[in-house]
Amino acid sequence: MGTACGIAFVLGAWRPIQLILSSKLGFVPVSLLLAMGAAFIHISSSTVLKLAVSKKTSAHNLPTITGFPLSIHTLQSFISCGAVAFHAVAEGLALGVAAPKAYGLGRHMVLPVSLHGLPRGAAVASCIFGATDSWHGSLAAAAIIGFMGPISAIGAILGGIDYSGLDHIMVFACGGLIPSFGSVVKRALSLDKRKSTCGLIIGITFATLCLTFTRLVCLHTPYCNSAPEAVR
Numbered sequence: 001m002g003t004a005c006g007i008a009f010v011l012g013a014w015r016p017i018q019l020i021l022s023s024k025l026g027f028v029p030v031s032l033l034l035a036m037g038a039a040f041i042h043i044s045s046s047t048v049l050k051l052a053v054s055k056k057t058s059a060h061n062l063p064t065i066t067g068f069p070l071s072i073h074t075l076q077s078f079i080s081c082g083a084v085a086f087h088a089v090a091e092g093l094a095l096g097v098a099a100p101k102a103y104g105l106g107r108h109m110v111l112p113v114s115l116h117g118l119p120r121g122a123a124v125a126s127c128i129f130g131a132t133d134s135w136h137g138s139l140a141a142a143a144i145i146g147f148m149g150p151i152s153a154i155g156a157i158l159g160g161i162d163y164s165g166l167d168h169i170m171v172f173a174c175g176g177l178i179p180s181f182g183s184v185v186k187r188a189l190s191l192d193k194r195k196s197t198c199g200l201i202i203g204i205t206f207a208t209l210c211l212t213f214t215r216l217v218c219l220h221t222p223y224c225n226s227a228p229e230a231v232r
Contacts (some may be wrong), residue, residue, distance in 0.1 A: 002196035004127035005185035007119045008080070009223055011087060012177035015170050016213055027192045030171055033052070037175020044078045044145055045079045045180060050073020077131035080180040083173075085148050088120055088168070090173040092149035096156025097163045113149065119207040121146050126182065 016034060019025040052075055095113060121142040129138035188196040 002185065002199020003203040004080075004123040004125075004130065004187050004199075005181045005188065005196075005207070006124075006200040006205075007123035007207040008084065008177045008181040009073075010204055010211065011123070012121060012174040014174075014182075014207075015167075015172055019167055019171065025167060025171070029168075033168055033171040034175035034178070037172040038179045041079075041083050041176035042174075042179040045076070045183075048079060049075065050155035055147065074131040074181075076183055076187070077127050080147070080184050081126055083176040083180040084120055084124055085145055085174040086176055087170075088117070088145055088148035089152040090170045091116060092152025093156045093161070093172060094166045096153030096161070097150065099153060099162060115210045115214050117146055117149055119210045120149075122206065125205070126199075129179075130188070140150075215226060 015032045016025075020027055020030055047226075049072060052072065086182040124145045125142040128141045131133065132138070185196065185200070188199070
């Protein structure tokens with residue numbers, strides 16, 4: 001789960017830092033949006049967990065839903081994956097707006113989309129596997145997250161929305177990653193500090209490399225020039 005947390009922290013910081021450095025949004029608006037996103041996810045997850053605790057059938061386990069006992073910590077992992085899904089939807093909307101403007105029907109956006117989607121899938125798979133010890137469940141969760149961005153992009157194209165406000169939604173979604181995975185990393189560190197720390201480093205490195213390589217795509221394709229609004 002440490003790997004998932006490392007990836008999530010990079011995903012949560014990447015776009016806000018870009019917006020601040022490019023002067024598209026100021027530090028104060030970005031900070032407020034991050035705080036709002038964090039508060040929204042924190043309140044939502046706290047409400048869900050309180051409802052779960054009130055209905056628990058034993059001191060540690062909730063009713064079986066998917067073939068394995070759903071503990072409070074497992075439920076927290078699922079909530080964290082929901083925050084990643086929200087992030088994927090927000091990024092998909094931005095890509096959906098940019099795709100029709102892209103050179104060659106957006107074919108140069110395939111690699112950047114993959115580079116951005118790969119760490120999200122890895123984060124979800126790592127988080128679910130750490131919580132359930134199920135390869136099938138982790139792969140299924142990663143596959144579902146992989147479809148969130150494209151579905152959101154298709155919706156943006158069909159809906160004909162513009163880019164107004166999408167940066168705000170994206171930063172709001174980034175804010176939601178912080179509290180959701182913050183609780184997960186605390187749990188992971190309490191179980192095995194050494195492995196969790198290594199996982200954090202691996203996750204941060206992996207996510208940073210994936211997102212940084214998008215710049216190489218910009219240098220060798222018309223991606224950035226034809227679709228500057230897309231996440232880079």
